[in-house]
Every structure is written in C-alpha cells, then in structure tokens.
Amino acid sequence: MKILVVNAGSSSLKYQLFDMDTNEVLAKGLCERIGIDGSVTHKRPDKPDYKANVDFPDHRAAIECVLALLTDKEKGVIASVEEISAVGHRFAHGGEKLRASAVLGADEIKYLESIVGLNPLHGPPAISGFKACKEVMPNVNHVGVFDTSYYSDMEDYAYIYPIPYELYEKHKIRRYGFHGTSHRYVAGKAAELLGNKNAKIITCHLGNGSSITATVNGKAVDTSMGFTPQDGVPMGTRSGAIDPTVVTYIQKAEGLTAEEADKVLNKEAGLYGVSGISSDCRDIREAAANGNYRAKLAMKILCHNIKKIVGSYVAEMNGVDAVVFTAGIGENDRDLRQEVCKEMSFLGIEIDEAYNQNCPRGEIADLSAKGAKVKTFVIPTNEEYMIALDTQNLTK
Numbered sequence: 001m002k003i004l005v006v007n008a009g010s011s012s013l014k015y016q017l018f019d020m021d022t023n024e025v026l027a028k029g030l031c032e033r034i035g036i037d038g039s040v041t042h043k044r045p046d047k048p049d050y051k052a053n054v055d056f057p058d059h060r061a062a063i064e065c066v067l068a069l070l071t072d073k074e075k076g077v078i079a080s081v082e083e084i085s086a087v088g089h090r091f092a093h094g095g096e097k098l099r100a101s102a103v104l105g106a107d108e109i110k111y112l113e114s115i116v117g118l119n120p121l122h123g124p125p126a127i128s129g130f131k132a133c134k135e136v137m138p139n140v141n142h143v144g145v146f147d148t149s150y151y152s153d154m155e156d157y158a159y160i161y162p163i164p165y166e167l168y169e170k171h172k173i174r175r176y177g178f179h180g181t182s183h184r185y186v187a188g189k190a191a192e193l194l195g196n197k198n199a200k201i202i203t204c205h206l207g208n209g210s211s212i213t214a215t216v217n218g219k220a221v222d223t224s225m226g227f228t229p230q231d232g233v234p235m236g237t238r239s240g241a242i243d244p245t246v247v248t249y250i251q252k253a254e255g256l257t258a259e260e261a262d263k264v265l266n267k268e269a270g271l272y273g274v275s276g277i278s279s280d281c282r283d284i285r286e287a288a289a290n291g292n293y294r295a296k297l298a299m300k301i302l303c304h305n306i307k308k309i310v311g312s313y314v315a316e317m318n319g320v321d322a323v324v325f326t327a328g329i330g331e332n333d334r335d336l337r338q339e340v341c342k343e344m345s346f347l348g349i350e351i352d353e354a355y356n357q358n359c360p361r362g363e364i365a366d367l368s369a370k371g372a373k374v375k376t377f378v379i380p381t382n383e384e385y386m387i388a389l390d391t392q393n394l395t396k
C-alpha cells in the first residue's frame with residue numbers, strides 16, 4: 001500500500017510517498033514559493049536530488065507537479081497515480097471536535113474552516129492544500145492528522161486556564177497542545193523500548209519550535225504548549241511561558257499595538273531575543289564557545305526551563321519511566337542533554353555522559369547510566385510516518 005503524506009504551508013508543500021509494506025520512503029520533496037514564483041526539490045534515495053524552478057500560482061499547481069514527478073519515467077517511483085491508495089494531510093489544529101485522525105469529508109472540512117481563527121497561520125493553507133489534493137485525486141480517501149488530537153484526553157484541570165470560564169465557553173480559549181504527532185510517535189517508541197504500554201514518559205521535542213509532553217498509558221496528560229504554540233519552553237524566536245502581564249506592559253512601555261507585541265514575543269524573542277545573534281542553536285553554541293555572554297545565557301535559560309518542566313511532570317505523574325529527547329536540538333545537541341539531565345539523580349534520571357557525547361546521530365540511543373531508575377533515550381522523530389500509519393489504519 002502506497003500512501004502520500006502532504007504538509008501544506010502558506011507558500012510551501014512538503015510531501016513523502018511511503019510504501020507501507022516495506023516501511024520505505026520512496027520519494028519526498030518540497031514545493032516552495034507557492035503564489036510567488038515557485039521551485040521544487042524532489043528526492044529519491046537512489047538518485048541525486050532534482051531541483052527546478054516551476055511556476056506555482058497555487059497549491060493545485062504544486063500538487064500537480066508533485067504527481068507528475070512521482071510518475072515521471074526517470075524521476076518517478078510509481079507508474080501511475082492510481083498506485084497511491086490514500087493521502088494523509090497534516091493539520092496543526094483539530095480544535096475540540098477532531099479528537100483523532102479522521103477521513104476528511106464535508107463535515108470535517110466545514111468544522112476546520114470554522115476554527116481557522118484559532119489557527120490563522122497554518123489552518124487556511126492546510127485546508128487549501130487538502131482541497132487541491134482532493135481535486136487532483138478525487139477517488140482516494142484523504143485523512144487528516146491533527147497535532148492537537150493527542151491531547152484530547154487531557155483532564156479539564158490540565159487544559160482549562162484559570163481565567164473567566166466564559167472566555168473558554170465564548171472563544172474556546174484553553175490549552176490545546178501542539179507537536180502531538182511527534183510526541184505520540186516517540187512516546188510510542190519509548191514504550192516499545194521499555195516493553196511497557198502503561199509507562200510514564202516525558203518527551204522533549206526540542207527544535208525550532210519546542211514542546212514537552214507527559215504521557216501515561218499511551219495518552220498525553222499534560223503538555224507545555226497551550227492555546228497557541230507560544231507557551232512552554234523558550235524557542236528559536238518565541239519566548240515560551242512568561243508572566244502574561246509582560247505583554248500589556250511592553251505594549252504600554254513601547255507604544256505597541258497588540259499585533260506588534262505579538263510579533264515581539266513570536267518573532268523577536270526566545271533564543272534569538274536573548275542572544276541577539278540567531279534563532280539557530282548551532283550559531284548560539286558557536287558564539288557561546290567564543291565567550292559571548294548573551295549566547296551562554298540563552299542556552300542556560302533554555303536548559304533551566306526544560307528541567308523545570310520535566311521536574312513538574314514527574315510530580316504530576318508521580319514518577320517517570322523514561323525521558324526522551326527528539327527533534328533538531330534534542331537529537332543533536334549533546335551538551336544540552338547533559339545540562340538538562342545533570343543533577344536529576346534525585347528523580348532517578350542519570351545519563352552516561354561519555355556515551356551521550358559519542359552516541360551515533362540519527363538513531364535511537366539509550367543514554368541511561370548503569371543502574372539509573374529512569375531510562376533516557378534519544379529517539380529521532382518521524383511525524384510523516386505517523387501520518388502515513390494513521391492514514392493506512394483508517395483506509396485499508
């Protein structure tokens with residue numbers, strides 16, 4: 001069974017074609033600058049990457065190009081579009097109603113359109129991407145996989161904010177959580193490694209956007225991102241959790257509109273805001289190694305906040321069986337993992353520091369020190385595979 005996974009952004013469309021019988025990615029790529037001019041990068045494991053400028057007036061033009069490449073005699077991997085059994089679409093937000101991955105019909109799309117206000121950046125392009133794919137491939141099932149749905153079983157006290165309850169009722173202001181597909185994937189892998197479906201697991205997805213999730217019995221019980229992906233740990237350019245009054249205070253002190261204050265906290269804060277150097281962890285590490293105070297401070301703030309959330313989730317779950325690091329920073333920044341796990345032995349978290357510094361990249365690694373009560377793993381995330389798997393399960 002071959003499944004196409006599509007992730008449509010406002011000016012981009014990422015794709016991966018999976019062979020679910022062999023668990024292989026047959027081809028993947030990225031259409032960029034949709035609505036501007038357009039370019040495509042198409043990758044096959046056995047051939048050099050193909051790159052070209054192609055005019056993409058809209059998402060439909062992009063998906064037509066993808067299908068032409070996938071079925072091309074030289075660059076392609078399938079003989080015809082009919083070989084694609086189903087399409088999985090990534091949606092950042094499924095609101096309160098789309099509590100699990102679902103085959104997308106008229107009702108689901110109507111609901112997704114009704115909640116774009118909750119998700120103004122990612123919602124509209126994801127819906128356009130879906131509609132374009134549905135037009136071009138009308139005869140197969142299209143499945144929506146929602147980043148928020150992993151959090152659908154959280155208790156009300158974990159998702160209702162202590163603000164007037166009417167604001168929740170009127171505007172649906174609550175904790176939704178994001179990156180759920182990644183947390184679900186790595187928590188599932190960790191449970192497999194532990195041989196315990198009921199395990200208590202803390203997953204740290206640390207990338208350009210970062211979130212931490214607590215999972216018990218395969219269900220998320222709490223997560224650091226909230227109403228939007230702004231909450232929780234500091235990120236590339238997002239502040240993460242701060243005293244909410246800072247927002248109105250900087251508006252008044254700097255004479256900013258709500259939109260401008262939002263931009264400061266979303267685009268000019270986090271690692272970039274503190275370091276003044278870059279939102280990219282590698283650049284900050286380099287500056288820190290050269291003695292830059294603000295670069296060192298940015299990394300210390302990040303580690304401090306990760307540790308604080310991990311500790312709070314241990315308390316919330318009354319223990320932890322495994323801590324998992326994933327995504328760009330979690331999978332690659334060895335010093336960050338060492339810093340976060342340092343002085344956590346009281347909680348049973350202890351890593352083999354030498355192995356942490358030397359374990360192979362891009363693979364699952366067990367960093368736990370000999371005899372540590374809690375396992376610490378690095379598990380490369382694979383959201384696309386999770387989307388393909390849900391799509392297969394809902395359509396086979």
Ligand code: AMP
Nearest residue numbers: 207208209280281282327328329332333
């Ligand atoms: P992601 O959003 O998952 O692609 O992660 C992007 C983040 O991972 C950026 O901040 C990168 O700097 C960081 N990253 C990637 N490779 C490394 C590395 N070798 N060391 C430290 N950070 C890295």
